Amino acid sequence: MATGQSTTPRRSARKDSSVIKWVLVTAAGLVLLWLIVLPLAVVLTEALKRGWGVYVAAIRDPDALSALRLTLLVAAITVPLNTVFGVAAAWAITKFKFRGRQILVTLIDLPFAVSPVIGGLIYVLVYGSNGWFGPWLDERNISIIFAFPGILLATIFVTFPFVARELIPLMEDQGQQEEEAAVMLGARGFRIFWKVTLPNIKWGLLYGIVLCNARAMGEFGAVSVVSGHIRGETNTLPLHVEILYNEYQFSASFAVASLLLLLALVTLLLKGWFTRKSRH
Secondary structure, eight states: OHHHHHHHHHHHHHHHHHHHHHHHHHHHHHHHIIIIIHHHHHHHHHHTTTOHHHHHHHHHSHHHHHHHHHHHHHHHHHHHHHHHHHHHHHHHHHHOOOTTHHHHHHHHHHHHHSOHHHHHHHHHHHHSTTSSSHHHHHHTTOOOTTSHHHHHHHHHHHHTHHHHHHHHHHHHHHOSHHHHHHHHTTOOHHHHIIIIIHHHHHHHHHHHHHHHHHHHHHOOHHHHHHHTTOTTTTOOHHHHHHHHHHTTOHHHHHHHHHHHHHHHHHHHHHHHHHHHHHHO
16 A cells, blocks of 8 residues: 555656646747747748749849858958957966956956947947047048948957857866876977867867857847948848848848848757767
């Protein structure tokens, strides 16, 4: 009797646990369907609403191609720079003790706390015509705000934490035992990093690069402030989508938005693959 009485509460607990699990899974699925899947389906539906010809024409529009080239160029420069910075910062923070270490960590996290619009405004106040260096730049006919350099600086600002923030906890968990063993065996400097540290962090590094690239191509707020919205010159894909939508060119705007959606899907696939690799 005692055994039967003890198994009954266990079965009841398992049943309750199973019910709670499926309720939570269903609720999460409905939220994802409402907030993510449905909007993405609407983008694709609206993009193709007027036919394939209109869709292709919107993608092949010179302004759209210019925005695509600018977006890819900014990402192609931003991601390598932030990768080098992120690896160097993570290496310094996790492998060395020095004064100002916590200040460096705080500065790395700053773009997460500051609105991207404020980030763009900072560069306007520094490099704009009425900014600190504006008159000096105007005298030398150097354009930063409302030009490519401003877009690049704003994108670097909002994306530089991603690689560092992915690597810092990973390298802290790994400790320094392997590097210390390499030093005792005679290895030095870059050789230690290349042979010991990099193999341990490579999947986390690639994961951070993918996130950095996704944010660089999708950034809107900071770039909007510094770009000037010059069609065919300083518009990235997100800005071009906004302009088309404000002009009531809905099919064209959704067609260009589908390019960003495609890039986002590729990013998610890479993100999932790198996550599985890092776990293994």
